[in-house]
Amino acid sequence: MKIAVCVKQVPDTWAEKKLRDDDSTLDREAADGVMNELDEYAVEEALRLAEANGGEVVVVTMGPERAAETVRKALSMGADAGVHLVDDSLHGSDALATSYALAEVLAARNFDLVIFGSESTDARMSVVPAMVAERLGLPQVTFAQKVDVDGSKVAIQRQTEYGYDDVEAELPAVVSVVEKINEPRYPSFKGIMAAKKKPVETLTVADAGLDAAKLGATAAWTKVASFAARPPKAAGTVVTDEGDGGAKIATYLTEQKFV
């Protein structure tokens, strides 16, 4: 079985994120880059499926040069090979353009299963897995908290507000996973050393045969019109308890229409 895991480098979850003044895109230089946390679960699930069923795990990313660190991390965890799409013309691509680029790269490589984290911590849209599946004409089984592959079928438990749905699809298919699914492993020293010898294919937009007109900020269907810094925290209201603190708080909550 040939499994692709799509991963994204995002600014460190705990870092203060900001937008660039020149083009209103996320300032990726301002903070350390880390693998999107949910993508670690996706890598782990791919590795477990490959260990259980046999097969190869290829990690795929689109991003600036330093996103290669994220490919390397996945290889250190145990993935077999990497594909890194990197090109200045990709900068500013929206979800639709990203799904176009990823779908083309994936289509050229014939995977049985494509696994995504269900969202990225920077954009939080959760739409790329579905868009990629649609572009590839493949079934999408998303928000999986459990994945089983049996022959030509993939069965998942789709996490819902009330519990889960059992969903099945024929392979090839696109799956996105939630954090409930597993405990991602840490890259071990042995894994880190082994990763140095694993192949990473670095592609430009031209190498991947992509149409540059469909990529980047100018092709984006959405645009950040303007942005402003979060206003500084205002001083709170202090309620002094003189035996009537409870009543005062209740009055305040009523006035603010909280209750």
Added chain:
Amino acid sequence: MSMDFSIPAELTELRGAFADFLEREVRPLEQEYTREYWGPSLDPEAATPLISQVRRRSADAGFYAPYLPEAAGGHGLSVLGTTLLVEDAAASGMRLAMVAVAPPNPAGPSTLLLKLPAHLWSTYVLPVATGHQTMCFALSEPEAGSDAQSIRTQAVLDGDEWVINGTKHYITNGADANFAIVFAVTDAQKRAAGGITAFVVPREQYRVGQIQYNMSDSHPAELFFDNARVPADHVIGEVGMGFLEAMSFLNAGRAYIGAQALGLAEFCLTSAAEHTRSRTAFGKPLAKFQGVSFPLARSKVDIEAMRWLVYHLAWRVDTHQDALAIMGDASITKYATTEWAYEVADRALQAYGGMGLMREGPIERVLRHLRMLRVVEGASEVQLLVIARTLGL
């Protein structure tokens, strides 16, 4: 030019993975259990199951005893790599992190165990490499501390078994260990020069005496060997060569002690700097008084000096075969790092004022531990003795 101070990329990557492990898996346990186990009513034994849990989890994740070769359940990590992990664990400020890598805590697998015959590895090496068991290092005796070759514990060969008699004390992890590496006299004439042998002795062959409560958070114990018997193959290396075998691993041990002192010093300085930036007195942050900021600046100088002594020693152990040639560097590093780290912690405590004295504050425990490091594993004066010898004195 062969001088290169850069840390190899793979070690930086490993540190990143270890940092994730500490934050995700150790920090929550540390926060949940700190009050219960390390609060004002100190009950160190109660924390034993928690410490075992962290040890095993770290072994599963690939960070425990990583310096062991793969055949012994390790990762073949260099002394420099292990040193960096020990430093990072200490710098995290978490008590539980200090057990996650193993050294310099003698509960973890000593590389001396690799000198056991191969058929004993499944009994004595793999269980400690995977964190399922722990060991202790039984050298000190009531009448032999720094002067280790004056030990009185004796071992006599009786048929195909060694019979060991004597008393060990101040043995870290003595009460909990599954077995002990025991140093005993096998030739009273030769002593250090071929008359002291290291044995591995399982727990059922010796008796644990008093727990010896000291100023640190982990309390050593007395061990009594009263006709303890071990098969003839339970010898580490050659009979009579216990001290020489131990010496060849001592240099790495000094690097790990130095790394722990360095990490703890970093933790103290980071904490104190943060405190003085946020704490206001006389109308401005403490950090704005030079009487407060200059001692912390001095600590920064000490820390950078410690760092390069430790990394350099680790690099020498990794790249030089001759253990004796490195002993001077090892002693310089052990002496300097433990003495300076103690001063760094003391200045940090002073910057915290009253809070620095509190059991619940961040510094008090570290200061106690660092005070201990100036005594154990070769007291500072023993290090000076070794350094003086390198000067021909």
